[in-house]
Amino acid sequence: MTQRPLPHERQPANEGPRAGARNRAALVAAARVIYAEQGLNVPLSAIAKRAGVGQGVLYRHFPDRAAVVIAVLEENVCQIELASAADGADIARLLGVLTWHQTESAAFVSVLHADGAGRRSGVPDCAVPLSRRVERALRKHLPAGHPLAARPDDLMIAVAMVSGAVAGPTREHRERRALAAWRLLGVDVGPVRPFGR
Incomplete structure (x- = not known):
């Protein structure tokens, strides 16, 4: 009973x-x-x-690992796309938003190392379309004559290089390293913060 x-x-x-x-x-x-x-x-x-x-x-x-990865990283990519679509958007501001996400998310850094040929250093194939979306959002505001516009691959190679420099125990430390890397590349970066703040 x-x-x-x-x-x-x-x-x-x-x-x-x-x-x-x-x-x-x-x-x-x-x-x-x-x-x-x-x-x-x-x-x-x-x-x-x-x-x-x-x-x-x-x-x-989430039916598989790729679905989880995409759900987590989608927010980072959407922030960059929103910043790209905002009034007054320019490459320096977009690189500031990008740099904030680089310093906040180790997983997002992996996405930025994805290339069009597919997997690279353990990056899942699902990251490639996310990386392309980031590139499109940045490229939309890349003026002719900018240091990252000299050759077609320069933009994302520079982003990957800065991502590689983003290391350290605190977000502040990682931000200092990222900004130093941009400076060494001769690129101006706007305020390092998420879009909308």
């Missing part, structure tokens, strides 16, 4: 779709932290555990 709850005992509410949205957000937040700490090749079970959900919940939202 099953025991029915007494009227004064509260049952947890079934939150339906709200729980799904909350679980997805928790998974993306957990993946962002874990990717920053351990890179893009961590086990998906570690992401589910950090988010406080079962692996089945993870797979309900």
Whole structure:
């Protein structure tokens, strides 16, 4: 015989779709932290555990590793695209937004090392379209005569070089290194901050 709850005992509410949205957000937040700490090749079970959900919940939202990577990195790329579309956008401001994301997200740095030929240094194939979107957003504001406009590949090679310099224990330290790398390349960078702040 099953025991029915007494009227004064509260049952947890079934939150339906709200729980799904909350679980997805928790998974993306957990993946962002874990990717920053351990890179893009961590086990998906570690992401589910950090988010406080079962692996089945993870797979309900993300059918494979690539889907998780894209969900996490999409925010970084969208910020750069939004900055590119904003009034008064110029290459220096865009490079400031890009540099902020480089200093905040080790996983995003991996995306910036993706090239059109596919995988490179452990970068998943799904990162290539994200890298191309970043390049399009930047190139749209790259004036003729700019140091990064001399040859077609210069822009993303410079971005990858700066990404390679972004290392250190704190965001401030990583920012100083990124700005020093831009300076060595002879490139002016606007304020290092996320778009909209």
